[in-house]
Amino acid sequence: MATTRTENVGPVVMGLNKQNGLRGQTKPASAQPAPTTQGKALGAPQKAGSAPQDGGGIKFGDDWKKSLQLPPKDNRVKTSDVTATKGNEFEDYCLKRELLMGIFEMGWEKPSPIQEESIPIALSGRDILARAKNGTGKSGAYLIPLLERIDLKKDHIQAIVMVPTRELALQVSQICIQISKHLGGVKVMATTGGTNLRDDIMRLDETVHVVIATPGRILDLIKKGVAKVDKVQMMVMDEADKLLSQDFVVLIEDIISFLPKNRQILLYSATFPISVQKFMAKHLQKPYEINLMEELTLKGITQFYAYVTERQKVHCLNTLFSRLQINQSIIFCNSTQRVELLAKKITQLGYSCFYIHAKMMQEYRNRVFHDFRNGLCRNLVCTDLFTRGIDIQAVNVVINFDFPKNAETYLHRIGRSGRFGHLGLAINLITSEDRFNLKAIEDQLVTDIKPIPSSIDKSLYVAEYHSAGADCDVEEVEEKPGRQQDST
Numbered sequence: 001m002a003t004t005r006t007e008n009v010g011p012v013v014m015g016l017n018k019q020n021g022l023r024g025q026t027k028p029a030s031a032q033p034a035p036t037t038q039g040k041a042l043g044a045p046q047k048a049g050s051a052p053q054d055g056g057g058i059k060f061g062d063d064w065k066k067s068l069q070l071p072p073k074d075n076r077v078k079t080s081d082v083t084a085t086k087g088n089e090f091e092d093y094c095l096k097r098e099l100l101m102g103i104f105e106m107g108w109e110k111p112s113p114i115q116e117e118s119i120p121i122a123l124s125g126r127d128i129l130a131r132a133k134n135g136t137g138k139s140g141a142y143l144i145p146l147l148e149r150i151d152l153k154k155d156h157i158q159a160i161v162m163v164p165t166r167e168l169a170l171q172v173s174q175i176c177i178q179i180s181k182h183l184g185g186v187k188v189m190a191t192t193g194g195t196n197l198r199d200d201i202m203r204l205d206e207t208v209h210v211v212i213a214t215p216g217r218i219l220d221l222i223k224k225g226v227a228k229v230d231k232v233q234m235m236v237m238d239e240a241d242k243l244l245s246q247d248f249v250v251l252i253e254d255i256i257s258f259l260p261k262n263r264q265i266l267l268y269s270a271t272f273p274i275s276v277q278k279f280m281a282k283h284l285q286k287p288y289e290i291n292l293m294e295e296l297t298l299k300g301i302t303q304f305y306a307y308v309t310e311r312q313k314v315h316c317l318n319t320l321f322s323r324l325q326i327n328q329s330i331i332f333c334n335s336t337q338r339v340e341l342l343a344k345k346i347t348q349l350g351y352s353c354f355y356i357h358a359k360m361m362q363e364y365r366n367r368v369f370h371d372f373r374n375g376l377c378r379n380l381v382c383t384d385l386f387t388r389g390i391d392i393q394a395v396n397v398v399i400n401f402d403f404p405k406n407a408e409t410y411l412h413r414i415g416r417s418g419r420f421g422h423l424g425l426a427i428n429l430i431t432s433e434d435r436f437n438l439k440a441i442e443d444q445l446v447t448d449i450k451p452i453p454s455s456i457d458k459s460l461y462v463a464e465y466h467s468a469g470a471d472c473d474v475e476e477v478e479e480k481p482g483r484q485q486d487s488t
Helices: 097-105 113-123 138-148 166-179 197-204 215-223 249-256 274-283 310-323 336-348 362-373 407-414 432-445 472-479 481-485
Strands: 128-131 159-162 188-191 210-213 234-238 264-269 288-291 301-307 328-332 353-356 379-382 395-400 424-430
Touching: 097 138, 097 166, 113 128, 113 138, 113 264, 113 288, 138 159, 138 166, 138 234, 138 264, 159 215, 159 249, 166 188, 166 210, 166 362, 188 197, 188 215, 197 215, 210 215, 215 249, 234 249, 249 274, 264 274, 310 336, 310 424, 336 353, 336 379, 353 362, 395 407, 407 424, 407 432, 424 432
Parallel strands: 128 264, 128 288, 159 210, 159 234, 188 210, 234 264, 301 424, 328 379, 328 395, 353 379, 395 424
Antiparallel strands: none
């Protein structure tokens, strides 16, 4: 995903009831309100921030970069997953200056390998089949050319981004709004199942240029005649392997039937099963294929397993919490019932903990997602709902409390840490029943999951910095290992 930065949210004390999926209380340091984008329309017109304005905008000859409100420079060491570039700059692609301003204010300094390969081809209008690792900048690879090609003089839907989950739809829409904030009127809308249909209908009665949606909801709006997609010039499918699985493929085929024949289709994913090949042959016209997958797992993620019995799992987790230097962690279970039980147990052990799963009401899921992303809690217990494309850079540890059944799920789970070339740790609690799955997944991914040592070297998963000018929050974590033990 893209290299978004997360900001801590201000002095708020969280302590919602069980049905909210929130447990415990934390008191973060800095003050910044969390965005309240509960799957509804996003992207009201935004002014061009701090850019110097004088009727006609920035004058020729102005040093426009001096006016940018740049986030703190990210000096963490990065792996070759994102540094092995050709040396291109975002300015090389002849993008609108206002779009460049949004890109730089996101903290994106130079294009990653997938962005280098994808942006110029997407700008040319050609179909793309792109395969790249999770956490290497795929969102930017399609959002940048998508926004560059939006014509503000036209008041119809010009681009659709399809994603498999509501959380990913909200995340992508937020990134899209942030990048486009200087473009002067790009209207972005997120629409997902589980939210008020009437709100979406009212929003579509106004101008919308970009729709980021889950398949079921956008198809419903299309069939009702509310979302008019007959002039859409670009359709993006993020996490394409999931969108073309049995759960969604019929809906996707139906949506495409409403699009014009000359539309551009971009597919992005880390894995491409046979279903994607069939879809590509049917709907893509001489697609440009990008494959940046020499290996499947991110270089910055170190993988360990701990051989335990089912009864020892909670004790093992407690030991990990006390010994590891965790910034934020995501803990995966294989069922919603086990998610709630484990979250309750973690809270009883004295650690701050949220949980999230598909059976929760959508408004609570949105709130948990945004609060965790903004640093209100250190640990999140979840099901595989949270494995697709979620980009929270503060996560440096992923724990598989329950080991997954297949390699694809494992790959997406551990990809929640080590985002955008940074370091991460994946720890798997393995029972005797899991040992065959462990070997099979190692073989399929051509990766090495090692036995957990008695002491894990901090340099494997705690951010190291090039200079003293780094983010003080991470330095504080490094100096105070006991910080993980903030209790509820």
